[in-house]
Structure formats: structure tokens, C-alpha cells
Amino acid sequence: MGTMANRVKSVNENRVESLSKGQLFGAIFGVVAGVIIFLLPLGLDKKANAVLALSAWLLIWLIFRPIDSGYTGLIFILFLTLLKFPPASIFTWFTISPGWFQISAFVIASTMVRSGLAKRFAYTLMYKLGANTVPRFLFISVVVVFLMILLVPSPTALIAITFPLAIFVAEAWNLPKRSEQKKGVPPLALVAFFLLILCGQAGTWVKTGFSLNLLTMALSRVDIEWLDWFVLAAPLVWAFGFLAVFLVLKVFKPSKNVTAPKEILKTKFDELGPLTNKEKGVLAVMLVVLILWITESSHGVSTGWVALGAMCVFALPKFGIFKNFDEAISSINWSVMFFITALSAMSTVLNSSGASVVIKNALNVIQPDTVTGYYVLSSLLGTFATSIFGINMMQGVFIPVFVEWSQVLGMSASHGLLAVWLPSVLGGSLIPVLLPSVLFAWTFKYKGERLFTFGDGFKITLVAYAAFYVVAIVSQMTYWNLF
Template structure:
């Protein structure tokens, strides 16, 4: 009896110690962030406007806190909002303007739509349908895990939600496979959930926050509006090529024995699960009809002129209406408010970065002839932007922060060099989205890593390979497709 009591005593002592250490670590990180903010303010030339220096200091603080997360991202967002208001870097209207952006309501609508879809069995049905057909082999299972989120991206505008929906389906498949899934197969399939979720945000403008931020910042800074169909037109070759590239890379990186490549019992199990679901029920039919209507409105934006947020909100209303909808309003409003705060504040940061003069200050600092030289040639500019963005993204893990930091700078540089800001910003946005190397670079990576079944080291080599291959695909698309349609 003494041994169990001793063990309990050790656990009780160790947990407070662990909590104290983590608390101390968070406090130190908070202090370091404040020191960095102060350092940036005092290092910047005194002949610059005070508002520009303060705004740059706040931007550094936001990058640091959102990267290391000593406090929740939503709390960091509110702190930055308060700082901008208290120090009057720009007018109150500008500080709050991020929350008035239709992009915020697109994110809200997107998250509510995802909740509505998840309240039906439609997503499970799509997953079981693919896996019951191709889930009996390693190649087929991998392809299914990669393709399903690409379909979801048209009606679930959040990579985190897509990855969250895919992870249990992937782990269920691996658990059904049994002993064969304890090595390379498990790593390959789990990385497919992460990387497939990331790739799924490429071509659909509403499928990634970074895309939406880029579009909004281009509209705010240079008055260029990119529609849903335009974004799709620019990026769909990259998206289509990257799906088989990821599939092939993971197969080669995690070789399997002949015995590990076939597991027909998984196909049978998923066929059984699909049979259990039966025919499409009335809730699924309603949900599917609403989703198809939303996607149709997104694709025809150039005809009716409605911002993508409007069809999303229409879909939310229809999903909640009695007799028409497929879920209850009480379920739809249970969304992650941290994401809403993050979106609103990052947009406000971008607007304040421009209005305060901070963007001009950074642009002037980087306007050396040798830097502007890279932007004179469109092809060289694409290579330079890809390289700069990938390097910065390793340091600034949060995609929203990376986008809101880089896009205003690249807009300024492209304007001074006479380059097309759409070309430059589109390239930067795509590079920000595709974070494969570190767990913290993309939300799908974080979600998969949180399962406890895969480690950071498993991301490293395939992540490096895919970062290089993704850059090559973007460059190839630039010199061919973008050149043909007049973007390059």
C-alpha cells in the first residue's frame, strides 16, 4: 500500500512544480516581448514620426507574442487593440476598422457554416465514400486522405476545421489496419492530413485566412479588388500540381513493405460504415443544397457583385431557419472567438501600419537599389519573394501575422520598383500558406501533432522537400500560366 501512496504524492508535488515552471516561462516571454518592443522604438531614427515608430514597435510585439504564445492569441489581439487606442498611433476609426471589414464576417460565416455541416453526417459520408473505394491500399488511402480536404475547402473555409474533421477519420483507418500501421504508414497518413489541409487552402480564396487578408490589404493599400473566381484562376494550377506532388513525396519518403501496402479489411470496414449511414437523409440534402448555392454565388461574384461574406451569411441564415435548415442556431454560434479577434486585429494592424507611416518607413529603409533590382524582373521578383517569405515564415509562425507583416512591405517595394503588386503579393501569400517544415507553421500541422502520434522530427525532411517543390511549382506556374494570362 505504501508504494501507490508514494507515487500519488510525487505526482501531486510535481504538477505544481511543472505549472510554476510554465508560468515563469510565460512571464519571462511576456517581459522579453515588452523589451523588444521598447528596443525597436528607441533604435528607430528619432527624425521619423512618433506614430510610425510606435506602430513598428507594436508590430514587433505582435509577431513575438503570436509566435511564442505566452498568452492566448485572442488575448494578444485585445492587448494590441488597447495599445493602439491608448497611444493614439492612428485614429480610433482606423483601429476599429479591421472589425468592420467584410473579411471578418466571411470568417465568422465560414466557421458557422462549418459547425452546421459538422452537425450533419455529410462530411463523414464523403470521407467514407472515398475510403470505401480506395482505402484498401496504402496508395489509395493516402490519396483519399489528401483529396477529401480539397473537396471540403469549397464549403468549409477554415483549414483548422478541415484538419480537425479529417484527423479522427485517419486515425480510425490506422487503428483498423492494426499492426501494419505502427511505422512508416502511420507517419505518412498523419502527415497527409496536415499537408493535405494546407494544400486545400491554395485555390479557394475563402479556404485560408491568409488569402482573405491578402485580398483585403490589396484593396485597402492600392485599391485592387481580386474576386473569388480571379483567385481561383490564378492559383488552381499550383493546387492541382501540388496534390500529386505531396502524394508522391510522402510515398517516397516513407517506403513500405509489400505486406504493409495492402489491407482489404479496412475497405470492408468503411463499406460497412457507409452502409450504416444509409441513403442521404433530409438534413444532409438540405445542407448539400445550401452549400452548393453558396459555392455557386462565390464563383459568380463578378456577375452579382456580392462580397464572398454575403453568400456565407446567407448560408448561415438558411441553415438555421426552421423547416429549411439542417441545424439549430444555438449550435451555429459556438465558434472560436479567438479567430474572430485575430482576424479583426490583424486587419486593423495592417490598416494602422499604412496610416501611421510605418509602412512608408519600412519601405524607405528597404528601397536600396540592390533590393529594388530584384523587383524589376518579374521572374526574379517571384524567386526573391518566395525565398524571403519562406525564411520569415520560419521565424513568424502565425500565417496571419506573416501576411499582415509582409504584404504592406511588398506592396510598397513593388510600387517603387514599378512591379505588379498583385503578382508580388499573390506569391507571398501562397508562400505564407504553405508551411510544412515546423509544426507551428500551419494550423493543420499543429492539430495533427496534438494527436501525440507524430513528432516534430517527422515533419522536417518531407517539409523541406515540399517547401522546395512547392516553390518550384509556383515558379513554373509563373513563367507559364501567369505569363499566358498576363499576370507575369
């Protein structure tokens, strides 16, 4: 009898969930929108029209998720193959340094976690700086995340390290489940989504901190050296991080009763013990990697290939992190990688087919005629275009147009690119399904429930936008003039 009950339970657990009304609507809407766009007289050939139609379908399905985003990406890739696009344009992500940088980042992140170095780095800072309340946690998380990005070269990978820390703190605070709070944004949702935004922004403050930084430069034909990117971007992002904390606390006012006893933080800190040989080895390799990233202009080896080299070293069984190479490869989230591949292919084929001309012509209608107008317009469009069309569409289609505008106005290419790129990363958090890092963050749960919902994310992100625009638009017009 017990065996039969277990079988029934197993069948119920493995049963495919039916589509919600929203997912069903999105599935139908995506197909209908694609058909309508394909039939519109846009003055393009049928292949370009098909690319526009498929792109609309892809974005709508990624937003509503009637099926897993990885599967949606693979279907899109299949359609491009049937349209006879060359493999090099479809699988661009796997042929360039940024693609392998992202792939390697998953293994590097797993290495940091498995070795215990990430936990040591995070817990030491949290304990030493006394992050036992929500305000302190938010302030200190700015420091922790922005320092850890140097050792963990990917926002997605950084999320894999910091979100378990947030869950531990929630347990220490003995927070209720999300569903038990009827009004307002739950403290854990506030902490979790703020961490998510910080991870994305941290990935923009150094050239190598976000593989999409490198792809953005390649597609925009703008080359910025590691140190120049750091000097131009880092002060703005750090300022944004701290200002966002003030606004978040002011707007959401988390309860002062939510605290984590210092004794628990001390216990976790004491459990770390002295630095192990394994941790020393990982730290040594990452310091070498960091030096190679900083000196890229001298030796000419792209940052992605340096990250791939680190992945190969960490994957060696003798290094003591993974039992074999298969175990190292299993730490890569291939669903996310195919999701990114599809978005990358979308921007590539939009350009190669000529379909992007429609978007470019629409944008040129609102081209600004002053530098101030450029900073304001590029920040707004960078944010909300990313939210609607996705970060890869922003890179491959929108940003090159914006950079052309900046050059017409006499701005340097680096200033024109960063003015769009910095808010674009934040914009990917507004609709939490178009940025891979947000998609990945949704997999984390506390007491069987998601750390945050779409509604939580939307509210918190809008507050963060206010902080970013105060910093970005004002600072861009003053700080960057020093260079």
C-alpha cells in the first residue's frame, strides 16, 4: 500500500503543469503578432520580414514563458536554420570571446562555491561589518557585491553565490513565507531583488565584469581598454548603489524588528576556520586571471579566452574541485546559454537581413540635437528598450544607432556607448524574463516559495531607476568632462 502511494505521489510530482491563462494568452499572442508583422508591407524582402516576425514571436514567448526559455531559444534557432542563415551568424555566441567568457563564468562560480572561498569572502565581510539588519545588509551588500565581481566575472555567477547568503540571513531573521505578508514588499523580496540589481550593475563597472560588455563593444565597433572602462563606469555605478539604498529604505521602510542575531553571524564566521590549501590555490589562479584581464592591451589575449583557461585549470581533477571534467561541465546552465544564443542570433540576423533598418528609421525620428538631450534620451531609451526588447536586441540593433548619434554630436565613442549601456543593464530587470541573470534568480526559493515576484521586482526596480537617473544623467555631464 505504501509503495503504491509513493508511486502516485511520484506521478503527481512529475506531471507536466498545465498552462496558466497568462501563458496561454502569451502563446497565442506571440504567434498572432508574428503572422501580422510578416504580412505587413514594410518594404522588405520576405526573409527580412520573416526575421522581424520571428523576433517579435521570440520576445513575446520569452516574456510569457509558455515553455522553458531554453526551448524557445532552440525553436528560434531552428527557424533561422530553415531560413538558411549561415551557422556563423546563428551560433555567433559560441564563436566569440564573450560567449566563452559567460560559459566559463559558470564553472568559475561553481569553483568559488565548492572551494569555500566565496562563502569565506562573503561571511567575513558580513560579520566584520555587522550586517544584522535590513538597512545594514543593503549597504554592506553594495560593498560585498562590487568587490566580489572582481573574483566572480559574471552577474549570473555572482547571483549563484550571493542569493544563498540572502536565504541564510532570512533564516537567521526567521522571516515568514512571502505569501504570509499581505501588504507591501516582503523584506526578503526587497533584499533579494536589490541584490539582483546590484549584481547586474556590478557587472558593468569593469570591462570584464559582464561578458555582454565585451559583446556590446564588438557590435558597436567601440574599443575601450579595461582601465578606461573602469575609470569611466565604476564611480557612477558605486554612487548608484549607495543612493539606491537610501531610496529603497525611504520608500519601503522595512520593519526595525527584522534583525539577525550577531551570535549567529559569529557562529558562521567561526565555522570557516583558517584558509585551506584549496582556497589558496583558487585565490592564486583568480589573482593571475585578474592581472591578465587588466593587462589585456599589453598581451592581446581576450578576456574570454583567459576565463576559458581558468575554467580548464579548475576542471582538472588534480586541482581538487571537480571529480572529473563532466562534473565541471554540469555546472553550466545550458538552458540559459541557448536562451542567450537565440537573443544573440536575433540581433545578428536582424542586421544581416536588413530588417533592422525598420527599427533604425523609427529611432532616427527622435534623434537628439544636443549632448544633454543625448544623455537624457539614451538613458531613458536604454532602460525601457531593454525592458521591452531584451538586452541582446539593445546591443546589436539599438546601441550602434545611439553611438552614431553621439559621434554626430562630437562625443567620444566611449562616452556615447556607456551612456546607453549603464542604464540598459538596469532596464533588463524591469521585465524579469529578458535578462538571463533575472531568469536564473527566479530559481531560488525560501520556504518553498520564490524569493520575489514580478510585482515585487517591478516596484523595487522603479525605485532603483530614480537613483540611477539622478546619478547617471548628472554625473555623465560633469564627471566625464574631466577626461
